[in-house]
Amino acid sequence: MKRFINIPIIRMLPVLVILLSIININTIASNSENNQGFNVKEVIMHHIKDEHSWHILDYKTSDGTEKPLYFHLPIILINDGKIDVFMSSEFKKNKGKVVRGDITYINYHEKIYIADKNGELIKEYDENKEYKIMNDTPLNLSITKNVFGMLVASILVFWIFLLAAKGYEKRGIGAPKGIQSLLEPIILFVKEDIAEASIGKDKAGKYLPYLLTVFFFILINNLVGLVPFFPGGANVTGNIAVTMTLAIFSMIFINVLGSKSHWKHIFLPPVPKWLFPIMIPVELIGLFTKPFALMIRLFANITAGHIIILSLVSLIFIFESLSIAPVSVFFVLFMYVLKLIVAFLQAYIFTMLSALFMGIAAKNDDH
Numbered sequence: 252m253k254r255f256i257n258i259p260i261i262r263m264l265p266v267l268v269i270l271l272s273i274i275n276i277n278t279i280a281s282n283s284e285n286n287q288g289f290n291v292k293e294v295i296m297h298h299i300k301d302e303h304s305w306h307i308l309d310y311k312t313s314d315g316t317e318k319p320l321y322f323h324l325p326i327i328l329i330n331d332g333k334i335d336v337f338m339s340s341e342f343k344k345n346k347g348k349v350v351r352g353d354i355t356y357i358n359y360h361e362k363i364y365i366a367d368k369n370g371e372l373i374k375e376y377d378e379n380k381e382y383k384i385m386n387d388t389p390l391n392l393s394i395t396k397n398v399f400g401m402l403v404a405s406i407l408v409f410w411i412f413l414l415a416a417k418g419y420e421k422r423g424i425g426a427p428k429g430i431q432s433l434l435e436p437i438i439l440f441v442k443e444d445i446a447e448a449s450i451g452k453d454k455a456g457k458y459l460p461y462l463l464t465v466f467f468f469i470l471i472n473n474l475v476g477l478v479p480f481f482p483g484g485a486n487v488t489g490n491i492a493v494t495m496t497l498a499i500f501s502m503i504f505i506n507v508l509g510s511k512s513h514w515k516h517i518f519l520p521p522v523p524k525w526l527f528p529i530m531i532p533v534e535l536i537g538l539f540t541k542p543f544a545l546m547i548r549l550f551a552n553i554t555a556g557h558i559i560i561l562s563l564v565s566l567i568f569i570f571e572s573l574s575i576a577p578v579s580v581f582f583v584l585f586m587y588v589l590k591l592i593v594a595f596l597q598a599y600i601f602t603m604l605s606a607l608f609m610g611i612a613a614k615n616d617d618h
Contacts, residue, residue, distance in 0.1 A: 295561045299486045299554060302361050302396045304339040307481045322481060324399055328363065330354060330389040339393075356389070364388055400485025401493070404472040412467075441466050441602060449606035454613050458606065461504055465497060466602040473553065473594035477587070488597070489554035491546065498542035501605040506538060509612030541608050549601050556590045 305322035312318055323340040326349075335351045342349055342358040348370065349356045355366035364386040367373055374382040394402075411430060418431045427435045446455040446462050472487040487493055506513075517534040520527070563586060566579045 294565060295558055298484075298561055299489060299557050300361065301486075301490060303342070303358065303363075303393055305396050305399070305481055324394045324396070326363070327392040327394070328356065328389040329392065330365065335389075357386070359384065362388070363391055363393075397485050397487050397490050397493070400475065400482065401472065401487045403482045403485075404468070404475050404487065407475070408467050408471050411471075437466075438463065445599075445603050445606050449603065450610040450613055454610075457508060458504060458609050458613075461500070462602050462606055465500070465605065466598050469497070469549070469601055470595060470598035473597060474591075476553070476557075477590055477594065486554065486557060488549055489557055491550045494546045494550040497549070497601070498546035501545055501608070502538070502542040504605070505541065505608045505612045508609070510614065512614065513612040541604075545601055545604055548604075549597055552593060552597050556586070556593055560586045560590065 303326060304324055307320045307322055309317045309319050321340070321343065323338045323343075326335075326337050326339055326342075328335045333352075335354075335356070337349060337351070339358075347358045348366070349358075355370045357364045357366050357372060359372060364372060364384060365388065367386065373385040375385050376382045411434070414430045415434050418427075418429055422428065441463055442455070442459060445466075446459050449455075450458055469488055475483045476486055476488065478484055517538070518531060520530040520534060522530050560583055563579050563582045566575055
């Protein structure tokens with residue numbers, strides 16, 4: 252047992268990647284068998300989109316039929332001041348409809364609508380035969396797959412740092428051991444090479460708690476998102492609502508904790524006064540383009556990685572031939588290794604750019 256624990260993680264990486272690839276192939280194969288034909292777009296979108304329940308696996312019953320096993324999540328809806336709470340399993344039991352009092356809720360492609368008087372959806376078609384659903388929607392505060400995945404990652408972060416804190420409490424400040432030996436170099440890297448290098452040693456302290464939090468939050472969510480079985484696989488950092496929230500927090504830290512020189516540079520830019528009508532709007536737009544770039548960069552890179560991996564696995568079922576399997580699996584293995592690197596890289600880039608923008612906003616005229 253000790254010999255297994257002492258194996259360097261780099262030696263275990265190929266085994267982990269192969270296992271993850273096999274699980275991905277089995278999952279997609281299961282989906283392709285359950286559907287008539289194989290729709291690549293539908294399978295990929297199913298894996299990366301947010302859902303109100305978590306598909307774990309398919310199992311065979313005693314009579315030989317396959318049934319899906321779901322981890323059902325709570326649905327929390329607010330409509331006209333009334334709160335309705337139930338489990339997503341009720342949608343599965345009642346073919347996507349749940350009745351609460353005189354209101355019928357319909358789960359259509361993982362978006363919940365309020366049915367009309369006939370208990371149906373109202374679809375309005377255009378000249379291209381594309382439709383738009385006209386029904387009202389309740390305020391949806393449900394615990395979705397991404398929300399649950401984010402909670403799992405947050406608990407992991409808390410648990411990891413709690414173990415490290417207990418280690419320091421027991422052994423004091425000295426040579427790190429166990430989880431400390433993994434975390435301490437990363438924390439020092441964020442502190443010295445990101446925060447202090449971008450903001451300055453004298454001002455980095457007030458930004459460091461946020462930068463460490465956002466780095467490990469993104470990193471753990473990226474890594475958990477690569478695990479294609481419950482409770483991993485949620486596309487948390489590939490959800491634009493999550494990246495937008497992180498970007499908004501960065502924008503608040505950049506501007507609220509910025510120096511007077513930062514705001515002076517925006518409203519009194521160091522250019523001739525006749526250029527103020529041009530430069531002031533440009534500087535104001537810059538307040539929003541910085542967090543927008545942070546939001547899109549993280550969202551696009553993580554989502555693209557998931558789509559590429561699933562597309563490569565789908566080649567086996569598109570060509571309907573095992574001869575393509577070795578090529579597909581090889582590229583999936585390569586992409587998984589690349590995604591592991593990207594998981595760290597995107598956490599670093601988001602944190603580094605946030606620190607860089609904070610450093611620009613925190614500097615004084617004499618710097």
